[in-house]
Amino acid sequence: MKEKISEMGYDWLQIESEIKDVIIKSIISVEPHIVHQYNMSTRNRNNCFEIYGFDIILDHKLKPWLLEVNVSPSFSSSSPFDKNIKTRLV
Numbered sequence: 790m791k792e793k794i795s796e797m798g799y800d801w802l803q804i805e806s807e808i809k810d811v812i813i814k815s816i817i818s819v820e821p822h823i824v825h826q827y828n829m830s831t832r833n834r835n836n837c838f839e840i841y842g843f844d845i846i847l848d849h850k851l852k853p854w855l856l857e858v859n860v861s862p863s864f865s866s867s868s869p870f871d872k873n874i875k876t877r878l879v
Contacts, residue, residue: 791805794851804847804853811845811853811854812845812855815843815858823839840861841860842858843855843858843859
């Protein structure tokens with residue numbers, strides 16, 4: 790996708806920065822809930838993590854929009870492309 794967008798003459802680094810901004814603002818908006826759940830479920834601050842899956846769509850102007858956030862997303866693979874992405878993530 791990065792190469793295709795760049796080939797179309799758009800600034801991929803700017804779009805990527807805007808996607809990261811959407812993700813950061815989403816996490817900040819639910820920070821109190823995340824902290825509360827964290828405090829309720831662990832005694833050792835070094836042994837706790839959560840993985841979130843962010844689904845972002847780009848509109849016709851390539852502006853990113855948050856579609857949904859998945860808590861503990863599935864790591865099963867339904868295609869070679871999917872497997873490649875999830876393997877590199879883990």
